[in-house]
Amino acid sequence: MAEERSGGEKDEKRERSGRGxxxxxxxxxxxxxxxxxxxxxxxxxxxxxxxxxxxDKQRNDGDVDHRGAQWIAASEANLRYADRPAxxxxxxxxIHVTEGSYATAVRVFRDxxxxxxxxxxxxxxxxHIAQMxxxxxxxxxxxxxxxxxxxxGIEHEGFVDKPETLTDVMYRSSARLAxxxxxxxxxxxxxxxxxxxxxxxxxxxxxxxxxxDWDKYMRLVREAARRST
Numbered sequence: 001m002a003e004e005r006s007g008g009e010k011d012e013k014r015e016r017s018g019r020g021x022x023x024x025x026x027x028x029x030x031x032x033x034x035x036x037x038x039x040x041x042x043x044x045x046x047x048x049x050x051x052x053x054x055x056d057k058q059r060n061d062g063d064v065d066h067r068g069a070q071w072i073a074a075s076e077a078n079l080r081y082a083d084r085p086a087x088x089x090x091x092x093x094x095i096h097v098t099e100g101s102y103a104t105a106v107r108v109f110r111d112x113x114x115x116x117x118x119x120x121x122x123x124x125x126x127x128h129i130a131q132m133x134x135x136x137x138x139x140x141x142x143x144x145x146x147x148x149x150x151x152x153g154i155e156h157e158g159f160v161d162k163p164e165t166l167t168d169v170m171y172r173s174s175a176r177l178a179x180x181x182x183x184x185x186x187x188x189x190x191x192x193x194x195x196x197x198x199x200x201x202x203x204x205x206x207x208x209x210x211x212x213d214w215d216k217y218m219r220l221v222r223e224a225a226r227r228s229t
Contacts, residue, residue: 065135065184066177069120074132077112079139082149090135090185092151093178093194094142095217097166097207102157106130116140118153120177124165127173135181142200152181160209171213175220179228182221189225191218 062071084090098105102123109117109132118141121130133139141153154174158165178194187193191214197207 059134059136063134064131066120066129066131066180069129069131069177072106072110072130072132074109074117074139075112075114078109078114078117079133079137082136082138084136084138084149085185088138088149090150090152091187091193092147093181093187094147094151094153094197094200095174095194095208095212096141096153096155096197096205097158097160097209097212098155099159099207100157102128102130105155105157106132118155120153121155122157122170122174122177124157124167124170127167127169129173129177135184142197143204144200144202147200154178156208160207160211163211166208166211166213171217172220175217176224178221179224182225183228189218189222194218194221 064071082088096118098121102121105118105121108114109121117132117139119131119133119135119139121132122128123130135152138148139153140148141155142148142151154177156166156170156174158167158170179189181187182189182193196212197203197205198209
């Protein structure tokens with residue numbers, strides 16, 4: 001499951017206690033800029049334009065980015081509010097396997113002490129999709145700050161050592177979701193841009209595991225992308 005008590009959790013805690021605070025300081029308290037600090041100040045303001053009163057992107061309770069998904073909000077402690085792709089380019093989809101049940105994944109992503117959440121969770125028995133973070137926002141799922149900022153994370157109910165838990169209906173539902181995400185952000189439908197959690201630089205997790213059928217999944221994503229086009 002994404003980030004559960006991993007090195008990525010430490011990165012995200014540092015992010016919340018470090019950069020998150022400094023960003024607010026830049027906007028609320030001002031900054032004393034000396035030497036090379038001017039470039040950082042400019043970069044931070046450019047990424048946080050949406051925090052300025054009057055330009056905040058409209059958010060409505062219950063909005064989802066993928067039609068048919070059910071909105072179940074993750075804890076705000078497990079994500080960072082953003083305005084992607086205005087502040088961060090989105091160019092990756094990261095595939096996860098929960099190593100537990102759908103209900104457990106939803107529960108822990110709603111737990112502020114878990115320190116992790118993915119944007120989506122796909123249920124095995126029927127392909128039902130819960131959206132737990134807006135794609136606008138940076139969910140803590142990849143164990144790598146840069147990849148969190150640039151990706152959308154999809155969790156799949158199942159176990160990496162039990163291929164029977166990776167159901168056909170789940171593959172197909174997830175493939176439609178991935179194709180939808182790729183279309184929204186102009187992400188190429190290939191294995192360079194749709195990756196496993198284990199392929200994230202510095203990853204300590206092995207999901208989606210050796211039983212994840214990449215050939216089948218990518219074929220389904222390409223088919224879904226063609227149909228939507």
